[in-house]
Amino acid sequence: MEIEVKSGITELDELVGELVSRLDRYTKYVIVSGYIAILLGMERPTQDVDVVVSGFKSKEAFYEFLHGLRELGWETIPSNLDELYFLLEERNETINIFTNKQWYFDFKKARNKWAKLSLENPIIIRKENLSFKVAPPEIQIPYKVWLGSDKDLKDAAYLYERLKPIIDRNAMLEIAREMGVDLQLILGDGLEG
Amino acid sequence: MDLKVEVIRPRPFKWIRSRRRAVFDLYKELIRPVKFIARKRSPKLVFKK
Numbered sequence: 001m002e003i004e005v006k007s008g009i010t011e012l013d014e015l016v017g018e019l020v021s022r023l024d025r026y027t028k029y030v031i032v033s034g035y036i037a038i039l040l041g042m043e044r045p046t047q048d049v050d051v052v053v054s055g056f057k058s059k060e061a062f063y064e065f066l067h068g069l070r071e072l073g074w075e076t077i078p079s080n081l082d083e084l085y086f087l088l089e090e091r092n093e094t095i096n097i098f099t100n101k102q103w104y105f106d107f108k109k110a111r112n113k114w115a116k117l118s119l120e121n122p123i124i125i126r127k128e129n130l131s132f133k134v135a136p137p138e139i140q141i142p143y144k145v146w147l148g149s150d151k152d153l154k155d156a157a158y159l160y161e162r163l164k165p166i167i168d169r170n171a172m173l174e175i176a177r178e179m180g181v182d183l184q185l186i187l188g189d190g191l192e193g
Numbered sequence: 194m195d196l197k198v199e200v201i202r203p204r205p206f207k208w209i210r211s212r213r214r215a216v217f218d219l220y221k222e223l224i225r226p227v228k229f230i231a232r233k234r235s236p237k238l239v240f241k242k
Contacts, residue, residue, distance in 0.1 A: 007236035041235035150223060157224045161231035166240055184216065188228070191220040 001166055002124040007041060009128050015099045016049055017130035022068055026061050028054040030122045031134045032115065032143075033106070037155045039125055039132060040162045044151075050106045052115045052135075059085050073100040114139050114175075123166075137163045142176035145186060156186050 009017070016035065023029045031039075033050035056062040062085050066076065076084055077096040087093040088109060097105040110116045118135035125132045134140075137159050144156035160167070176183045184190070 002241040004239040004241065005236055006239065040238065042231070153219075153223055154227045157227045158231045161228045162235065162238060185220055185224055188220065188224065191217055191224075 002126060003040075003163075003166075005040060005125060005127045007127065009130055011101065012046075012049075012103055013039065013127060013130060015101060015103055016132065018072070019051070019069070019097070019099075019105060020132055022065060023051070023053065026065050027056050028119050029133060030115075030118045031132055032118060032140065034151065034155045036125075036134045036140060037158045037162075039127065039134070040159070042155070042158045044154075047102060048104055048106050050108075052108055052110050052119060054119055055089060055109055056085075062089070069097065074098060114143060114179075137167050138172040138175055141167075141172060141186060142179045142181050142183065145176070145181045145183060146179050153185065160186050 012035075016031070016039075020029060020031070030052050031049065032052050033048065034044070034046055035049040038044065038046060056065070063081055066081060066084070069076075075098045077098070078084055078087070084095050088095050088107070092109050092111050094106050094108040097107050099105075110119050118139050121136050122133035123136055125134055135143075141156045141160055144152040144159070173183065
C-alpha cells in the first residue's frame with residue numbers, strides 16, 4: 001500500500017528522508033513514532049523521530065552508514081562507533097542520532113512482536129520526491145492508545161481518521177485485544193451525537 | 194495464614210454512569226477536535242494499491 005501526501009516537504013521531512021534513503025541500503029527500517037501523524041499532515045511540534053531497524057549485516061556496514069551521516073555533520077550518543085554497534089546490535093538498546101538541526105532520531109532494533117510485524121508490513125508514504133516506510137496503522141493505533149498520554153491518543157485519533165479508508169478494522173481490533181487496549185475512544189463508537 | 198478475602202459486588206449504577214461520562218468528556222475535549230482537523234484541515238491523501 002502506498003499513500004501520496006499532497007503537500008510540500010518540510011525541513012524535518014528532508015532530514016528524515018536523508019536518513020531513510022541511506023538506511024535503505026543497509027537494513028530494513030520502519031518509522032514508528034508520532035512523526036507518522038506529522039508526515040500525514042498533523043501540525044504539532046516534535047524533536048525526535050523513532051526508527052526501528054532489523055539490523056545491520058556487519059559492523060563494517062554499520063560504520064559505513066554512520067561515517068556517511070558524520071560527513072553531513074550529524075552526531076551520535078554515544079560517539080564511539082564500537083560502543084554504538086554493541087548497544088544497538090548486542091544489547092538491543094536505543095541509540096541517538098542527532099541531525100545538524102534540532103531534530104534527532106531514536107534508533108533501535110526491533111525487539112518485540114509488534115515492531116517485527118511492523119518491519120515486515122510497512123506502508124509507503126510519498127511526499128514529492130521523498131519516500132518513507134512507516135508502521136501499519138493497524139499496529140500503530142492500538143500501540144499509541146496503549147502508551148496512553150494525551151499526545152499519543154491524539155496521534156492515534158489523527159491516524160485513524162486519515163487512514164480509515166485503508167485500515168483493516170478487524171485486524172486492528174484483534175491487535176488491540178492482544179495489547180489489552182480499548183479503541184472505543186478512537187473509533188468514536190457510541191460517542192458521536 | 195493471612196488470606197485476603199475480596200468481596201465482589203456489582204458496580205453501582207452511578208459508577209457506570211460517571212465512567213461513561215468521563216469517556217465522553219475525553220472524547221469531546223481530546224479526540225473530536227483532532228478528528229475534525231484530520232478530516233477538514235489536512236492535506237489531501239491519495240491511496241494507491
